Amino acid sequence: SLKSRRGLPQKRKIRDVEKVIAVSSAKGGVGKSTVAVNLALSFARRGIRTGLLDTDIFGPSVPTLLNLSGEPRLDENNCLIPLTNYGLKSMSMGYLLPQTQTDTQTGEVPMDTTPISWRGLMVTKAMHQLLHSVSWGPLDVLVLDLPPGTGDVQLTINQEVIIDGSVIVTTPQDIALRDAVRGFGMFQRMDVPVLGMVRNMAYFACPNCGHQTKIFSHGDGDGSNHSCEDRGVVAECKRLGVDFLGDIPLDARVCEDADRGMPTVVAEESAERSARREAFLGVA
Numbered sequence: 001s002l003k004s005r006r007g008l009p010q011k012r013k014i015r016d017v018e019k020v021i022a023v024s025s026a027k028g029g030v031g032k033s034t035v036a037v038n039l040a041l042s043f044a045r046r047g048i049r050t051g052l053l054d055t056d057i058f059g060p061s062v063p064t065l066l067n068l069s070g071e072p073r074l075d076e077n078n079c080l081i082p083l084t085n086y087g088l089k090s091m092s093m094g095y096l097l098p099q100t101q102t103d104t105q106t107g108e109v110p111m112d113t114t115p116i117s118w119r120g121l122m123v124t125k126a127m128h129q130l131l132h133s134v135s136w137g138p139l140d141v142l143v144l145d146l147p148p149g150t151g152d153v154q155l156t157i158n159q160e161v162i163i164d165g166s167v168i169v170t171t172p173q174d175i176a177l178r179d180a181v182r183g184f185g186m187f188q189r190m191d192v193p194v195l196g197m198v199r200n201m202a203y204f205a206c207p208n209c210g211h212q213t214k215i216f217s218h219g220d221g222d223g224s225n226h227s228c229e230d231r232g233v234v235a236e237c238k239r240l241g242v243d244f245l246g247d248i249p250l251d252a253r254v255c256e257d258a259d260r261g262m263p264t265v266v267a268e269e270s271a272e273r274s275a276r277r278e279a280f281l282g283v284a
C-alpha cells in the first residue's frame with residue numbers, strides 16, 4: 001500500500017527515473033523556468049537521458065519555452081506520453097489544459113468560473129498524475145520546474161516523490177535573495193540537498209560595447225550602501241554553506257529565445273553551427 005501508517009502518502013521514486021533535480025525560486029519572475037529548461041537541454045545535449053516536468057499548474061511555461069503544444073497521448077497503462085523537442089522529453093499541465101481562448105474582439109481572457117474547492121481537488125489530481133503517471137522511459141535525470149514559492153504545493157511534491165537535489169534561482173535584488181534564503185530553509189526542512197544557487201539577471205552586458213552594468217545592487221562588497229543584513233548572493237551562499245553555481249547576465253536574447261520557443265542553449269548551438277557553415281562555405 002502507498003499509505004503509511006499515519007495515512008500520509010509515502011514518498012516514492014518516479015518510475016524509470018534515476019535522479020530528480022528540482023529547480024526552484026521563492027518568487028515568480030526571476031527566471032526559474034528559463035534556468036530549468038536550459039539546464040535540462042544542456043543535460044540532453046551531453047547525451048544524458050533527460051526529462052523536464054513542469055509542475056507549475058497555474059502558470060505553465062514549458063509549452064512556450066519548448067514550442068510544444070497538443071494533448072499528449074496515453075500508453076497502454078494509461079500513462080501520459082511525454083512530448084519531445086530538441087531531444088528533451090517534457091510534460092506540463094499546459095499540455096493538458098484546454099487552451100484559453102482570448103476574445104479576439106475585446107482581448108479579454110474569460111474568467112475561470114470553477115469553484116475554488118473543486119479547483120483544489122483538480123489540482124491535487126493533476127499533480128498526482130504529473131508526478132506518477134507519465135511514461136518517461138528510462139531517464140538519467142528528471143528536471144522538475146517547481147512552482148514559485150515555499151508553500152504547500154512544494155511540500156506536497158516533496159511528500160510524493162524523492163527529490164535528489166535542488167537548484168535555487170535568485171536575482172541579486174535583496175528581496176529576491178531573502179526569499180531565496182527562505183527557499184534554502186524549506187529544502188533543509190524537507191531534507192533535500194541544495195546543489196547550489198544561480199544568480200540570474202546578474203548584470204547587463206551591452207551588446208554594442210560589452211560593458212557590464214549591474215542593474216540590481218549586489219551587496220557583495222561592491223561598495224554599495226548596504227545594512228549588515230543585506231548580503232549578496234555569494235556571501236549568503238558562503239554563510240549557508242551552499243555552492244554558488246554562477247551568474248547569468250540579463251540579456252535580451254534570453255528573452256527573445258524564450259518567446260520564440262528556442263531556448264538559448266539550443267539557439268547558441270544552432271548559431272554556432274551556421275557560423276561554422278558560413279565560414280566553411282566562405283573558404284570553399
Ligand code: ADP
Binds near residue numbers: 027029030031201259
Ligand atoms: P519564472 O519561472 O521565475 O517565473 P521565467 O523563467 O518565466 O521566470 O522568466 C521571466 C521572464 O524573464 C521571461 O520573459 C524570461 O524570458 C525573462 N528572462 C529570464 N531570465 C532572463 C535573462 N537572464 N535575461 C533576459 N530575460 C530573462
